[in-house]
Amino acid sequence: MPHPSSATQVSDDQRREPILSVRQLEVDFGGPQKAVVDVSLDLFPGEILGVAGQSGSGKSLTALAALGLAPTNAHINGSIRFKGKELIGASESERAKVRGSGMTMIFQETVTALNPVVQIERQMELALRANVECSKAQARERIVEALNDVQLRDVERVLHSYPYELSGGMCQRVMIAMALVCGADILFADEPTTALDVTVQREVMDIIRKVTDERELAVMLISHDIGVLDEVSDQLAVMYRGRVVETGPSSAVIADPGHPYTQALISSIPRIHGAHNEFIEMPQLDFEEFEPLHHPAREGVA
Numbered sequence: 365m366p367h368p369s370s371a372t373q374v375s376d377d378q379r380r381e382p383i384l385s386v387r388q389l390e391v392d393f394g395g396p397q398k399a400v401v402d403v404s405l406d407l408f409p410g411e412i413l414g415v416a417g418q419s420g421s422g423k424s425l426t427a428l429a430a431l432g433l434a435p436t437n438a439h440i441n442g443s444i445r446f447k448g449k450e451l452i453g454a455s456e457s458e459r460a461k462v463r464g465s466g467m468t469m470i471f472q473e474t475v476t477a478l479n480p481v482v483q484i485e486r487q488m489e490l491a492l493r494a495n496v497e498c499s500k501a502q503a504r505e506r507i508v509e510a511l512n513d514v515q516l517r518d519v520e521r522v523l524h525s526y527p528y529e530l531s532g533g534m535c536q537r538v539m540i541a542m543a544l545v546c547g548a549d550i551l552f553a554d555e556p557t558t559a560l561d562v563t564v565q566r567e568v569m570d571i572i573r574k575v576t577d578e579r580e581l582a583v584m585l586i587s588h589d590i591g592v593l594d595e596v597s598d599q600l601a602v603m604y605r606g607r608v609v610e611t612g613p614s615s616a617v618i619a620d621p622g623h624p625y626t627q628a629l630i631s632s633i634p635r636i637h638g639a640h641n642e643f644i645e646m647p648q649l650d651f652e653e654f655e656p657l658h659h660p661a662r663e664g665v666a
């Protein structure tokens with residue numbers, strides 16, 4: 365179930381103004397089928413939008429397109445508005461500016477995202493000072509604050525560590541802290557806990573929830589595992605073959621999934637009690653047969 369505090373912390377007014385608004389997004393590589401088709405999503409401050417779907421359903425490309433980091437051979441159409449400003453068609457320098465301070469992404473593989481030969485403090489300082497003007501002392505203060513916010517113990521040791529000296533869970537916390545320190549408004553988290561064991565996975569998800577609430581971040585949390593998303597997301601979007609087939613508040617989608625693909629994803633969630641359906645065959649669906657489903661938002665919210 366979604367975090368109990370989130371519904372009360374986010375006012376309706378804030379919810380009505382998305383910080384990122386994606387409309388009719390298409391990503392086309394010129395193949396027989398578009399990789400992303402007619403995707404429309406909104407991200408709101410203080411909320412986590414979980415994006416679920418099996419491998420190849422277009423989750424990562426949607427996030428990469430929003431960041432302006434889709435492969436160069438991709439043709440992108442539609443609209444992506446960040447704080448009301450259209451990003452599709454914006455220059456690379458404008459996109460880079462938004463990426464630097466407005467939105468950032470964390471991945472499953474922290475190893476490739478962190479520089480292996482640079483200590484954590486230096487990496488964080490470089491990221492911060494590339495985007496924010498501040499003295500060395502101010503930088504250090506912000507870095508320590510961000511590392512504390514992601515509940516890393518022994519901050520001094522972490523600051524002087526190289527990535528290989530930290531566990532996978534610690535590296536992922538550092539990546540989240542890196543996003544915080546630069547003052548990003550939006551965090552795209554693409555399978556951030558898939559490589560971690562279950563206990564650490566839970567801890568990292570809790571931290572993402574905590575910083576979302578405390579810092580009013582807008583988060584797009586991508587996972588093939590709808591069960592993981594259900595635990596922390598406010599809203600859910602289910603993607604299948606490049607399209608969003610079902611959206612709505614997480615609790616509504618999980619309690620009453622209307623689309624057969626969502627139903628299949630939910631029945632593949634491992635359960636401690638009862639049947640554990642490990643090998644669910646995903647249905648091959650005809651889109652003309654099933655309309656996308658949009659559960660109404662919370663009461664009082666447009």
Ligand SMILES: Nc1ncnc2c1ncn2[C@@H]1O[C@H](COP(=O)(O)OP(=O)(O)OP(=O)(O)O)[C@@H](O)[C@H]1O
Pocket residue numbers: 393399417418419420421422423424425426435437588
């Ligand atoms: N550079 C590319 N050229 C051609 N097709 C691509 C390219 N990048 C991605 N695709 C295709 O786009 C589709 C969607 O990919 P995407 O990475 O968004 O899926 P995903 O849902 O994030 O899955 P995964 O979790 O496996 O990354 C896939 O079918 C993929 O093969």
